[in-house]
Amino acid sequence: MRLLVIFTALLSTTLIHAGTLDQLTDAPHRTPQEKARDEYRHPVETLKFFDVEKDMTVVEIWPGGGWYTAILAPWLYKSGTYYAAHFPEDSDIPFYRRSVTQFKTKLAEHPEIYDHVRVTALNPPAYTVIAPAGTADRVLTFRNVHNWAKAGKTEAVFASFYQALKPGGILGIVEHRAPEVRPLERQIETGYMSEGYVIAQAEQAGFKLVDQSEINANPKDQANHPAGVWTLPPSLRLGDKDRDTYEAIGESDRMTLKFIKPE
Template sequence: MWRILRILFFSFIICIDYTMADQLNDMVNAPHRETTSQRDHYRHPLETLTFFDIQQDMTVVEIWPGTHGWYTEILAPYLRKKGKLYAAHFNANSTSPFYRDSRKQFLDKLRVSPDFYDKVTITSFNPPSYVDIAPAGSADRVLTFRNIHNWYMRGGGDERVLAAFSAFYRALKPGGILGVVEHRLPDTRPESDQEGSGYLRENYVIRLAEQAGFRLLAKSNINANPTDSTNHPKGVWTLPPTLRLGELQRDHYLSIGESDRMTLKFIKSTD
Protein backbone atom coordinates (compact mmCIF):
# COMPACT_ATOMS: atom_id res chain seq x y z
CA MET A 1 0.00 0.00 0.00
CA TRP A 2 2.75 2.47 0.98
CA ARG A 3 4.66 1.59 -2.18
CA ILE A 4 1.64 2.44 -4.31
CA LEU A 5 1.10 5.72 -2.45
CA ARG A 6 4.76 6.68 -2.93
CA ILE A 7 4.54 5.97 -6.66
CA LEU A 8 1.37 8.06 -6.92
CA PHE A 9 2.93 10.91 -4.91
CA PHE A 10 6.09 11.14 -7.01
CA SER A 11 4.09 10.78 -10.22
CA PHE A 12 2.00 13.77 -9.06
CA ILE A 13 5.12 15.86 -8.36
CA ILE A 14 6.60 15.01 -11.75
CA CYS A 15 3.29 15.93 -13.39
CA ILE A 16 3.27 19.34 -11.65
CA ASP A 17 6.87 20.08 -12.68
CA TYR A 18 6.19 19.00 -16.25
CA THR A 19 3.04 21.12 -16.43
CA MET A 20 4.82 24.26 -15.21
CA ALA A 21 7.69 23.80 -17.66
CA ASP A 22 5.26 23.00 -20.45
CA GLN A 23 3.15 26.08 -19.76
CA LEU A 24 6.20 28.35 -19.80
CA ASN A 25 7.23 26.76 -23.08
CA ASP A 26 3.71 27.37 -24.41
CA MET A 27 3.98 31.07 -23.55
CA VAL A 28 7.38 31.35 -25.25
CA ASN A 29 5.97 29.73 -28.40
CA ALA A 30 2.52 31.37 -28.32
CA PRO A 31 1.06 32.85 -31.54
CA HIS A 32 1.07 36.41 -30.15
CA ARG A 33 4.90 36.25 -30.17
CA GLU A 34 5.15 35.37 -33.85
CA THR A 35 7.10 38.56 -34.66
CA THR A 36 9.17 38.98 -31.51
CA SER A 37 10.15 35.31 -31.32
CA GLN A 38 12.52 35.89 -34.23
CA ARG A 39 15.05 37.05 -31.62
CA ASP A 40 14.67 34.00 -29.39
CA HIS A 41 17.84 32.38 -30.75
CA TYR A 42 19.78 35.37 -29.39
CA ARG A 43 17.87 35.87 -26.13
CA HIS A 44 16.95 32.28 -25.16
CA PRO A 45 13.84 33.24 -23.15
CA LEU A 46 12.82 29.72 -22.13
CA GLU A 47 16.28 28.83 -20.86
CA THR A 48 16.75 32.23 -19.21
CA LEU A 49 13.44 32.23 -17.32
CA THR A 50 14.01 28.61 -16.31
CA PHE A 51 17.44 29.55 -14.96
CA PHE A 52 15.77 32.31 -12.90
CA ASP A 53 13.20 29.71 -11.75
CA ILE A 54 10.07 31.71 -12.61
CA GLN A 55 6.97 29.94 -11.24
CA GLN A 56 3.37 30.76 -12.11
CA ASP A 57 2.35 31.75 -8.59
CA MET A 58 5.18 34.24 -8.07
CA THR A 59 5.20 38.02 -7.80
CA VAL A 60 7.66 39.22 -10.44
CA VAL A 61 8.97 42.71 -11.21
CA GLU A 62 10.20 43.33 -14.74
CA ILE A 63 12.47 46.39 -14.93
CA TRP A 64 12.15 48.76 -17.89
CA PRO A 65 10.21 46.51 -20.29
CA GLY A 66 10.66 49.10 -23.05
CA THR A 67 8.29 50.04 -25.83
CA HIS A 68 7.31 46.54 -26.90
CA GLY A 69 7.59 44.56 -23.66
CA TRP A 70 9.57 41.71 -25.19
CA TYR A 71 9.64 39.67 -21.97
CA THR A 72 6.25 41.03 -20.86
CA GLU A 73 4.70 39.07 -23.72
CA ILE A 74 5.82 35.89 -21.96
CA LEU A 75 5.59 36.86 -18.30
CA ALA A 76 2.17 38.54 -18.28
CA PRO A 77 0.11 35.60 -19.59
CA TYR A 78 2.25 33.09 -17.69
CA LEU A 79 1.65 34.83 -14.33
CA ARG A 80 -1.85 36.11 -15.07
CA LYS A 81 -3.96 33.53 -13.21
CA LYS A 82 -1.86 32.65 -10.17
CA GLY A 83 0.89 35.23 -9.88
CA LYS A 84 1.52 38.95 -10.21
CA LEU A 85 3.57 41.02 -12.65
CA TYR A 86 4.81 44.54 -11.97
CA ALA A 87 6.21 46.40 -14.98
CA ALA A 88 8.57 49.06 -13.61
CA HIS A 89 8.62 51.39 -16.59
CA PHE A 90 10.02 54.82 -17.40
CA ASN A 91 8.67 57.79 -15.48
CA ALA A 92 5.51 59.12 -17.15
CA ASN A 93 6.59 62.70 -16.35
CA SER A 94 10.13 62.31 -17.63
CA THR A 95 11.75 65.23 -19.43
CA SER A 96 12.83 62.72 -22.09
CA PRO A 97 10.35 62.42 -25.00
CA PHE A 98 11.73 58.93 -25.70
CA TYR A 99 10.91 57.73 -22.17
CA ARG A 100 7.41 59.24 -22.28
CA ASP A 101 6.64 57.85 -25.73
CA SER A 102 8.02 54.42 -24.87
CA ARG A 103 5.83 54.16 -21.78
CA LYS A 104 2.76 55.35 -23.71
CA GLN A 105 3.29 52.80 -26.49
CA PHE A 106 3.79 50.05 -23.92
CA LEU A 107 0.52 51.00 -22.17
CA ASP A 108 -1.28 51.12 -25.52
CA LYS A 109 -0.08 47.60 -26.25
CA LEU A 110 -1.39 46.36 -22.91
CA ARG A 111 -4.81 47.92 -23.51
CA VAL A 112 -5.18 46.36 -26.96
CA SER A 113 -4.78 42.80 -25.61
CA PRO A 114 -6.47 42.64 -22.18
CA ASP A 115 -6.66 38.84 -22.34
CA PHE A 116 -2.88 38.83 -21.84
CA TYR A 117 -2.09 42.06 -20.02
CA ASP A 118 -5.08 43.16 -17.90
CA LYS A 119 -3.44 42.09 -14.62
CA VAL A 120 -0.12 43.91 -15.13
CA THR A 121 0.57 46.68 -12.61
CA ILE A 122 2.62 49.63 -13.90
CA THR A 123 5.10 51.42 -11.64
CA SER A 124 7.79 54.02 -12.36
CA PHE A 125 11.53 53.45 -12.13
CA ASN A 126 14.35 55.90 -12.74
CA PRO A 127 17.08 55.66 -10.11
CA PRO A 128 17.82 57.40 -7.86
CA SER A 129 14.59 59.47 -8.00
CA TYR A 130 11.90 56.87 -8.76
CA VAL A 131 12.63 53.57 -7.03
CA ASP A 132 9.29 52.26 -5.68
CA ILE A 133 8.96 49.38 -8.14
CA ALA A 134 6.72 47.22 -5.89
CA PRO A 135 5.72 47.09 -2.20
CA ALA A 136 8.73 46.42 0.00
CA GLY A 137 9.34 42.72 0.61
CA SER A 138 6.62 41.61 -1.81
CA ALA A 139 8.51 40.25 -4.84
CA ASP A 140 9.76 36.72 -5.42
CA ARG A 141 11.75 37.81 -8.47
CA VAL A 142 13.12 41.03 -9.92
CA LEU A 143 14.32 40.73 -13.52
CA THR A 144 16.39 43.22 -15.50
CA PHE A 145 17.37 42.60 -19.11
CA ARG A 146 20.13 44.73 -20.68
CA ASN A 147 19.40 47.81 -18.58
CA ILE A 148 22.25 48.32 -16.15
CA HIS A 149 24.53 50.01 -18.69
CA ASN A 150 21.89 52.75 -19.09
CA TRP A 151 22.14 53.64 -15.41
CA TYR A 152 25.92 53.61 -15.54
CA MET A 153 26.33 55.70 -18.68
CA ARG A 154 25.85 59.43 -19.14
CA GLY A 155 27.32 60.26 -15.74
CA GLY A 156 25.26 57.81 -13.68
CA GLY A 157 28.21 55.70 -12.60
CA ASP A 158 28.28 53.65 -9.41
CA GLU A 159 25.77 55.83 -7.57
CA ARG A 160 22.92 55.24 -10.00
CA VAL A 161 23.65 51.53 -10.42
CA LEU A 162 23.78 51.08 -6.65
CA ALA A 163 20.48 52.96 -6.28
CA ALA A 164 18.92 50.53 -8.76
CA PHE A 165 20.24 47.43 -6.99
CA SER A 166 19.14 48.82 -3.62
CA ALA A 167 15.60 49.30 -5.00
CA PHE A 168 15.59 45.69 -6.20
CA TYR A 169 16.80 44.47 -2.82
CA ARG A 170 14.08 46.44 -1.02
CA ALA A 171 11.29 45.05 -3.22
CA LEU A 172 12.33 41.41 -2.85
CA LYS A 173 11.26 39.03 -0.13
CA PRO A 174 14.03 37.43 1.96
CA GLY A 175 15.28 34.59 -0.22
CA GLY A 176 14.00 36.37 -3.35
CA ILE A 177 16.00 36.26 -6.56
CA LEU A 178 17.40 39.04 -8.74
CA GLY A 179 17.93 37.93 -12.34
CA VAL A 180 20.34 39.97 -14.47
CA VAL A 181 21.11 39.81 -18.18
CA GLU A 182 23.58 42.43 -19.41
CA HIS A 183 26.02 43.09 -22.25
CA ARG A 184 29.39 41.75 -21.07
CA LEU A 185 32.71 43.54 -21.35
CA PRO A 186 35.75 41.32 -20.72
CA ASP A 187 37.02 41.76 -17.17
CA THR A 188 40.47 42.47 -18.62
CA ARG A 189 39.23 45.71 -20.21
CA PRO A 190 39.39 48.96 -18.16
CA GLU A 191 36.18 50.07 -16.46
CA SER A 192 36.44 53.32 -18.41
CA ASP A 193 35.42 51.33 -21.52
CA GLN A 194 31.99 50.90 -19.93
CA GLU A 195 31.07 54.56 -20.28
CA GLY A 196 30.25 54.70 -23.98
CA SER A 197 30.22 51.10 -25.15
CA GLY A 198 27.02 49.77 -23.60
CA TYR A 199 29.01 46.84 -22.21
CA LEU A 200 29.76 46.28 -18.50
CA ARG A 201 32.34 44.10 -16.81
CA GLU A 202 30.83 41.11 -15.05
CA ASN A 203 32.96 41.65 -11.95
CA TYR A 204 31.69 45.24 -11.81
CA VAL A 205 28.03 44.16 -11.85
CA ILE A 206 28.67 41.53 -9.19
CA ARG A 207 30.53 44.01 -6.98
CA LEU A 208 27.72 46.60 -7.09
CA ALA A 209 25.03 43.97 -6.47
CA GLU A 210 26.93 42.65 -3.47
CA GLN A 211 27.40 46.18 -2.21
CA ALA A 212 23.59 46.49 -2.19
CA GLY A 213 23.34 43.34 -0.06
CA PHE A 214 22.91 40.58 -2.64
CA ARG A 215 24.83 37.31 -2.78
CA LEU A 216 25.73 35.74 -6.13
CA LEU A 217 24.04 32.34 -6.49
CA ALA A 218 24.95 31.27 -9.99
CA LYS A 219 26.17 32.30 -13.43
CA SER A 220 25.10 30.95 -16.80
CA ASN A 221 26.41 31.20 -20.35
CA ILE A 222 22.91 30.83 -21.78
CA ASN A 223 23.25 34.23 -23.45
CA ALA A 224 26.96 34.14 -24.22
CA ASN A 225 28.22 34.94 -27.71
CA PRO A 226 31.93 34.06 -28.06
CA THR A 227 32.06 35.60 -31.56
CA ASP A 228 31.43 39.08 -30.13
CA SER A 229 34.75 40.87 -29.61
CA THR A 230 32.86 43.67 -27.74
CA ASN A 231 35.15 46.18 -29.48
CA HIS A 232 33.02 47.98 -32.06
CA PRO A 233 32.94 51.52 -33.52
CA LYS A 234 29.50 52.30 -32.08
CA GLY A 235 29.67 50.04 -29.06
CA VAL A 236 27.03 47.38 -28.58
CA TRP A 237 24.70 49.30 -30.91
CA THR A 238 26.99 48.38 -33.84
CA LEU A 239 25.51 44.88 -33.64
CA PRO A 240 21.96 43.79 -34.40
CA PRO A 241 19.25 44.68 -33.82
CA THR A 242 20.36 48.35 -33.88
CA LEU A 243 23.07 48.14 -36.59
CA ARG A 244 24.02 51.78 -36.05
CA LEU A 245 26.52 51.77 -38.93
CA GLY A 246 23.71 51.12 -41.38
CA GLU A 247 24.89 49.29 -44.49
CA LEU A 248 28.58 49.61 -43.57
CA GLN A 249 29.81 46.02 -42.95
CA ARG A 250 26.20 45.05 -42.28
CA ASP A 251 26.69 41.40 -43.25
CA HIS A 252 29.72 41.16 -40.98
CA TYR A 253 27.83 42.43 -37.93
CA LEU A 254 24.80 40.30 -38.73
CA SER A 255 27.10 37.27 -38.81
CA ILE A 256 28.29 38.12 -35.27
CA GLY A 257 24.72 38.37 -34.00
CA GLU A 258 23.61 40.10 -30.83
CA SER A 259 26.01 40.91 -28.00
CA ASP A 260 27.84 38.60 -25.64
CA ARG A 261 25.83 38.70 -22.39
CA MET A 262 26.27 37.73 -18.77
CA THR A 263 23.37 35.96 -17.06
CA LEU A 264 23.57 36.23 -13.27
CA LYS A 265 21.36 35.06 -10.42
CA PHE A 266 21.55 36.82 -7.04
CA ILE A 267 19.70 36.12 -3.79
CA LYS A 268 18.49 38.41 -1.04
CA SER A 269 19.75 37.00 2.23
CA THR A 270 17.26 35.37 4.60
CA ASP A 271 19.25 36.55 7.64
Protein backbone atom coordinates in the same frame (compact mmCIF):
# COMPACT_ATOMS: atom_id res chain seq x y z
CA MET B 1 -20.30 32.73 -36.89
CA ARG B 2 -19.70 35.62 -34.47
CA LEU B 3 -20.17 33.30 -31.49
CA LEU B 4 -17.69 30.86 -33.02
CA VAL B 5 -15.12 33.66 -33.41
CA ILE B 6 -15.64 34.73 -29.78
CA PHE B 7 -15.41 31.14 -28.56
CA THR B 8 -12.23 30.56 -30.57
CA ALA B 9 -10.67 33.73 -29.15
CA LEU B 10 -11.57 32.75 -25.60
CA LEU B 11 -10.21 29.25 -26.10
CA SER B 12 -6.96 30.66 -27.51
CA THR B 13 -6.59 33.03 -24.54
CA THR B 14 -7.30 30.23 -22.06
CA LEU B 15 -4.65 28.06 -23.69
CA ILE B 16 -2.16 30.94 -23.56
CA HIS B 17 -2.78 31.48 -19.84
CA ALA B 18 -2.39 27.75 -19.19
CA GLY B 19 0.61 27.31 -21.46
CA THR B 20 4.10 26.20 -20.59
CA LEU B 21 7.00 28.59 -21.19
CA ASP B 22 7.80 26.72 -24.40
CA GLN B 23 4.22 27.12 -25.60
CA LEU B 24 4.13 30.81 -24.69
CA THR B 25 7.14 31.62 -26.83
CA ASP B 26 5.20 30.34 -29.83
CA ALA B 27 1.88 31.96 -28.89
CA PRO B 28 0.09 34.05 -31.54
CA HIS B 29 0.20 37.31 -29.58
CA ARG B 30 4.00 37.42 -29.97
CA THR B 31 5.07 39.06 -33.23
CA PRO B 32 7.38 37.39 -35.75
CA GLN B 33 9.99 40.03 -34.89
CA GLU B 34 9.80 39.08 -31.21
CA LYS B 35 10.07 35.37 -31.94
CA ALA B 36 13.07 35.94 -34.21
CA ARG B 37 15.08 37.17 -31.21
CA ASP B 38 14.54 33.98 -29.20
CA GLU B 39 17.66 32.60 -30.86
CA TYR B 40 19.75 35.15 -28.97
CA ARG B 41 17.69 35.87 -25.85
CA HIS B 42 16.82 32.27 -24.89
CA PRO B 43 13.74 33.23 -22.85
CA VAL B 44 12.73 29.74 -21.74
CA GLU B 45 16.19 28.75 -20.58
CA THR B 46 16.76 32.14 -18.95
CA LEU B 47 13.51 32.17 -16.96
CA LYS B 48 14.10 28.59 -15.87
CA PHE B 49 17.60 29.51 -14.72
CA PHE B 50 16.07 32.30 -12.62
CA ASP B 51 13.52 29.77 -11.26
CA VAL B 52 10.50 31.86 -12.26
CA GLU B 53 7.32 29.98 -11.29
CA LYS B 54 3.72 30.75 -12.29
CA ASP B 55 2.58 31.67 -8.77
CA MET B 56 5.33 34.21 -8.06
CA THR B 57 5.39 37.99 -7.81
CA VAL B 58 7.84 39.10 -10.49
CA VAL B 59 9.14 42.59 -11.23
CA GLU B 60 10.68 43.26 -14.62
CA ILE B 61 12.84 46.38 -14.73
CA TRP B 62 12.56 48.78 -17.66
CA PRO B 63 10.72 46.36 -19.97
CA GLY B 64 11.09 48.63 -23.00
CA GLY B 65 8.70 47.55 -25.75
CA GLY B 66 7.52 44.54 -23.76
CA TRP B 67 9.54 41.70 -25.27
CA TYR B 68 9.64 39.73 -22.02
CA THR B 69 6.23 41.10 -21.01
CA ALA B 70 4.67 39.02 -23.79
CA ILE B 71 5.95 35.92 -22.01
CA LEU B 72 5.84 36.87 -18.34
CA ALA B 73 2.37 38.47 -18.29
CA PRO B 74 0.48 35.37 -19.51
CA TRP B 75 2.80 33.06 -17.54
CA LEU B 76 1.88 34.83 -14.29
CA TYR B 77 -1.70 35.75 -15.26
CA LYS B 78 -3.67 33.22 -13.21
CA SER B 79 -1.63 32.60 -10.09
CA GLY B 80 1.12 35.22 -9.94
CA THR B 81 1.68 38.96 -10.17
CA TYR B 82 3.68 40.82 -12.80
CA TYR B 83 5.03 44.31 -12.18
CA ALA B 84 6.49 46.24 -15.11
CA ALA B 85 8.76 48.89 -13.58
CA HIS B 86 9.01 51.21 -16.57
CA PHE B 87 10.06 54.81 -17.13
CA PRO B 88 7.99 57.52 -15.40
CA GLU B 89 5.37 59.10 -17.63
CA ASP B 90 6.29 62.60 -16.41
CA SER B 91 9.98 62.22 -17.25
CA ASP B 92 11.76 65.18 -18.84
CA ILE B 93 13.44 62.73 -21.23
CA PRO B 94 11.35 62.44 -24.44
CA PHE B 95 12.55 58.88 -25.14
CA TYR B 96 11.32 57.74 -21.71
CA ARG B 97 7.89 59.28 -22.29
CA ARG B 98 7.56 57.74 -25.76
CA SER B 99 8.71 54.35 -24.56
CA VAL B 100 6.25 54.05 -21.68
CA THR B 101 3.41 55.35 -23.87
CA GLN B 102 4.17 52.72 -26.52
CA PHE B 103 4.38 50.06 -23.83
CA LYS B 104 0.95 50.96 -22.46
CA THR B 105 -0.46 50.97 -25.99
CA LYS B 106 0.82 47.41 -26.40
CA LEU B 107 -0.93 46.39 -23.17
CA ALA B 108 -4.20 47.99 -24.29
CA GLU B 109 -4.16 46.13 -27.61
CA HIS B 110 -4.43 42.74 -25.84
CA PRO B 111 -6.32 43.29 -22.56
CA GLU B 112 -7.13 39.57 -22.39
CA ILE B 113 -3.39 38.97 -21.86
CA TYR B 114 -2.14 42.17 -20.25
CA ASP B 115 -5.00 43.51 -18.09
CA HIS B 116 -3.35 42.14 -14.94
CA VAL B 117 -0.02 43.91 -15.56
CA ARG B 118 0.84 46.40 -12.82
CA VAL B 119 2.87 49.28 -14.21
CA THR B 120 5.20 51.09 -11.80
CA ALA B 121 8.13 53.45 -12.40
CA LEU B 122 11.84 53.39 -11.70
CA ASN B 123 14.08 56.43 -12.06
CA PRO B 124 15.93 57.49 -8.90
CA PRO B 125 15.81 59.64 -6.94
CA ALA B 126 12.13 60.47 -7.58
CA TYR B 127 10.93 56.96 -8.46
CA THR B 128 12.34 54.05 -6.46
CA VAL B 129 9.33 51.94 -5.42
CA ILE B 130 9.04 49.23 -8.06
CA ALA B 131 6.72 47.05 -5.92
CA PRO B 132 5.62 47.06 -2.28
CA ALA B 133 8.60 46.44 -0.03
CA GLY B 134 9.41 42.80 0.66
CA THR B 135 6.76 41.36 -1.70
CA ALA B 136 8.67 40.29 -4.82
CA ASP B 137 9.91 36.75 -5.38
CA ARG B 138 11.93 37.78 -8.42
CA VAL B 139 13.34 41.02 -9.83
CA LEU B 140 14.59 40.63 -13.40
CA THR B 141 16.50 43.05 -15.58
CA PHE B 142 17.67 42.54 -19.14
CA ARG B 143 20.44 44.67 -20.70
CA ASN B 144 19.99 47.76 -18.53
CA VAL B 145 22.99 48.04 -16.21
CA HIS B 146 25.02 50.15 -18.65
CA ASN B 147 22.26 52.78 -18.65
CA TRP B 148 22.34 53.11 -14.88
CA ALA B 149 26.12 53.25 -14.83
CA LYS B 150 26.04 56.06 -17.39
CA ALA B 151 23.50 58.00 -15.32
CA GLY B 152 25.36 57.40 -12.05
CA LYS B 153 22.29 55.67 -10.59
CA THR B 154 23.46 52.07 -10.23
CA GLU B 155 23.64 52.17 -6.43
CA ALA B 156 20.14 53.63 -6.08
CA VAL B 157 18.66 51.18 -8.59
CA PHE B 158 20.10 48.11 -6.88
CA ALA B 159 18.83 49.45 -3.55
CA SER B 160 15.33 49.52 -5.09
CA PHE B 161 15.69 45.89 -6.10
CA TYR B 162 16.76 44.92 -2.60
CA GLN B 163 13.87 46.78 -1.01
CA ALA B 164 11.25 45.13 -3.26
CA LEU B 165 12.46 41.55 -2.86
CA LYS B 166 11.45 39.16 -0.11
CA PRO B 167 14.26 37.64 1.97
CA GLY B 168 15.34 34.66 -0.13
CA GLY B 169 14.13 36.38 -3.30
CA ILE B 170 16.18 36.26 -6.50
CA LEU B 171 17.62 39.09 -8.58
CA GLY B 172 18.26 37.96 -12.16
CA ILE B 173 20.50 40.03 -14.42
CA VAL B 174 21.32 39.67 -18.10
CA GLU B 175 23.78 42.26 -19.45
CA HIS B 176 26.16 42.82 -22.36
CA ARG B 177 29.56 41.50 -21.27
CA ALA B 178 32.85 43.39 -21.47
CA PRO B 179 36.36 42.06 -20.84
CA GLU B 180 37.30 42.46 -17.17
CA VAL B 181 40.27 44.69 -18.04
CA ARG B 182 38.12 47.34 -19.74
CA PRO B 183 37.98 50.64 -17.78
CA LEU B 184 34.56 51.68 -16.49
CA GLU B 185 34.37 54.75 -18.74
CA ARG B 186 34.94 52.56 -21.78
CA GLN B 187 32.36 50.06 -20.53
CA ILE B 188 29.76 52.80 -20.33
CA GLU B 189 30.74 54.18 -23.72
CA THR B 190 30.41 50.80 -25.46
CA GLY B 191 27.40 49.47 -23.53
CA TYR B 192 29.31 46.35 -22.48
CA MET B 193 29.80 45.97 -18.71
CA SER B 194 32.24 43.68 -16.94
CA GLU B 195 30.92 40.87 -14.76
CA GLY B 196 33.13 42.19 -11.98
CA TYR B 197 31.39 45.56 -12.03
CA VAL B 198 27.88 44.10 -12.01
CA ILE B 199 28.67 41.61 -9.25
CA ALA B 200 30.30 44.33 -7.13
CA GLN B 201 27.25 46.59 -7.46
CA ALA B 202 24.88 43.81 -6.46
CA GLU B 203 27.01 42.74 -3.51
CA GLN B 204 27.32 46.34 -2.34
CA ALA B 205 23.51 46.45 -2.20
CA GLY B 206 23.46 43.34 0.00
CA PHE B 207 22.94 40.58 -2.56
CA LYS B 208 24.90 37.35 -2.74
CA LEU B 209 25.87 35.76 -6.06
CA VAL B 210 24.52 32.20 -6.14
CA ASP B 211 24.99 31.15 -9.78
CA GLN B 212 25.91 32.29 -13.26
CA SER B 213 25.23 30.83 -16.67
CA GLU B 214 26.46 30.96 -20.26
CA ILE B 215 22.90 30.64 -21.61
CA ASN B 216 23.16 34.03 -23.32
CA ALA B 217 26.81 33.87 -24.29
CA ASN B 218 27.87 34.57 -27.87
CA PRO B 219 31.52 33.62 -28.53
CA LYS B 220 31.35 35.30 -31.95
CA ASP B 221 31.06 38.70 -30.26
CA GLN B 222 34.42 40.19 -29.27
CA ALA B 223 32.76 43.34 -27.83
CA ASN B 224 35.06 45.65 -29.83
CA HIS B 225 32.80 47.30 -32.40
CA PRO B 226 33.02 50.91 -33.64
CA ALA B 227 29.59 51.92 -32.31
CA GLY B 228 29.72 49.72 -29.25
CA VAL B 229 27.06 47.10 -28.65
CA TRP B 230 24.68 49.11 -30.84
CA THR B 231 26.77 48.12 -33.87
CA LEU B 232 25.21 44.65 -33.67
CA PRO B 233 21.61 43.56 -34.24
CA PRO B 234 18.99 44.59 -33.51
CA SER B 235 20.26 48.22 -33.53
CA LEU B 236 22.74 47.97 -36.48
CA ARG B 237 23.67 51.59 -35.85
CA LEU B 238 26.10 51.71 -38.81
CA GLY B 239 23.32 50.95 -41.25
CA ASP B 240 24.50 49.04 -44.29
CA LYS B 241 28.20 49.44 -43.51
CA ASP B 242 29.57 45.93 -42.87
CA ARG B 243 26.00 44.85 -42.15
CA ASP B 244 26.57 41.25 -43.25
CA THR B 245 29.50 40.96 -40.86
CA TYR B 246 27.52 42.18 -37.87
CA GLU B 247 24.45 40.12 -38.72
CA ALA B 248 26.70 37.06 -38.91
CA ILE B 249 27.90 37.80 -35.37
CA GLY B 250 24.35 38.19 -34.13
CA GLU B 251 23.33 39.85 -30.89
CA SER B 252 25.79 40.62 -28.10
CA ASP B 253 27.65 38.28 -25.78
CA ARG B 254 25.84 38.44 -22.44
CA MET B 255 26.40 37.48 -18.83
CA THR B 256 23.52 35.84 -16.94
CA LEU B 257 23.81 36.25 -13.17
CA LYS B 258 21.61 35.04 -10.32
CA PHE B 259 21.74 36.75 -6.92
CA ILE B 260 19.82 36.14 -3.70
CA LYS B 261 18.64 38.51 -1.01
CA PRO B 262 19.82 36.75 2.16
CA GLU B 263 17.18 35.57 4.61
